[in-house]
């Protein structure tokens with residue numbers, strides 16, 4: 068139990084013991100009292116099935132560090148629509164496609180709010196970003212600004228040069244590292260390589276320049292971890308002080324400050340460039356946000372910073388996770404790797420062997436590549452439990468009563484490995500997507516790695532193009548192998564990190580060797 072509670076408290080074991088004893092005592096008292104009330108309560112409400120809960124802490128004691136796995140195993144006992152209690156807060160857990168459709172489509176208008184969680188408040192400028200803003204006119208405004216000026220298909224196309232430049236740089240890095248030394252095979256830290264290329268591309272699209280690892284990548288990873296670790300005070304308000312005592316709030320505030328200082332620098336850079344007469348200057352996303360801020364007096368600079376934060380946080384970690392998992396699965400499945408390489412290499416026509424990279428036009432002829440990315444998203448959705456939602460009014464879901472203010476966790480991972488919809492659900496089989504019309508855009512509820520409905524991910528076009536392009540280019544000119552010994556075991560290890568977006572826990576190491584395209 069101590070292990071499962073650590074997600075909440077990060078080490079204050081004695082307090083947990085105290086809470087546990089208190090909860091036990093209160094349970095006994097409640098059991099006696101509830102005997103008197105049972106009849107009238109049953110007549111009032113038809114709640115979804117719930118695991119037994121303790122007073123005060125509710126079901127928090129059952130919570131493990133890998134949320135999607137804990138919730139899946141509870142759902143196997145209590146069903147696809149299950150009600151937990153985190154402290155006093157009712158939490159509805161959705162674990163199958165029918166229930167997901169009901170919440171994310173049929174009753175999307177009821178479930179489009181986000182709960183006000185302390186970590187979101189600390190990091191996301193008091194809920195001012197797209198992902199954290201309460202449902203309403205402000206959220207509508209910032210979501211449409213992000214789509215119009217960064218994420219629409221037309222805008223995504225406009226970043227083509229940025230993507231291709233960074234990819235050529237990435238290929239050159241692999242080539243230097245694997246082909247410059249005496250030995251032709253060299254172990255490469257693919258996680259680092261992929262982090263850098265995804266980071267550089269997303270940063271250039273969002274803020275117009277690359278970012279240092281220390282400026283963004285480190286703090287954002289730490290933030291993602293903290294966003295995934297709920298704090299007790301969110302559910303038991305009188306225990307908010309605990310977040311101070313155990314240092315969690317302090318840690319979050321330090322990371323948030325670091326990021327805030329970085330965004331201040333980005334804003335200053337843009338403001339100071341504006342006056343200059345530079346014909347090469349491109350009006351980028353930050354410039355547009357600054358001009359919106361200038362004309363709308365209700366928006367201050369936190370509006371600009373919170374949107375930069377949202378786009379960098381939502382964009383970097385998720386895309387990296389997908390490509391890293393895809394390469395991990397391909398290394399574990401050499402046949403799939405071979406099939407993918409054959410497809411990617413076949414689009415480069417004879418006579419074009421000196422081509423520096425796979426272009427975006429080439430991607431149209433690569434159905435197996437798309438199937439590999441989809442299969443990766445099915446087995447390893449970057450956000451396995453969608454960003455929490457909250458019901459805005461009392462309602463009924465599949466015949467059960469759901470109260471206003473109920474938090475909703477949709478377990479997208481549990482749904483995409485549900486044997487009711489997927490054959491051999493835990494096997495990596497890209498072929499299953501080749502003749503299938505099931506898509507990722509939020510219409511097929513057995514596969515929702517980007518969520519669905521109003522609060523669904525607006526970054527799908529941006530992300531999918533980058534996922535496909537990076538993966539195609541990595542496997543195009545190089546052959547990859549798993550290093551031997553311990554390194555090999557680590558490369559193929561599937562342990563996951565904790566947090567809002569879930570990564571491979573150990574870095575992905577692989578051997579790269581140049582593939583001579585004339586061999587085809």
Ligand code: HEM
Nearest residue numbers: 197198378381382385449450517518519522523524526530
């Ligand atoms: C493979 C990459 C990505 C995955 C798997 C992913 C997944 C998700 C998921 C699951 C949600 C929650 C949806 C819901 O509640 O129904 C979400 C929301 C969001 N995503 Fe993505 N995302 C990715 C890339 C991106 C990118 C590149 C951006 C922007 C640069 C982005 C921006 C957002 C925003 C702003 C939201 C919040 C939407 C709202 O609350 O209205 N995402 N994403």
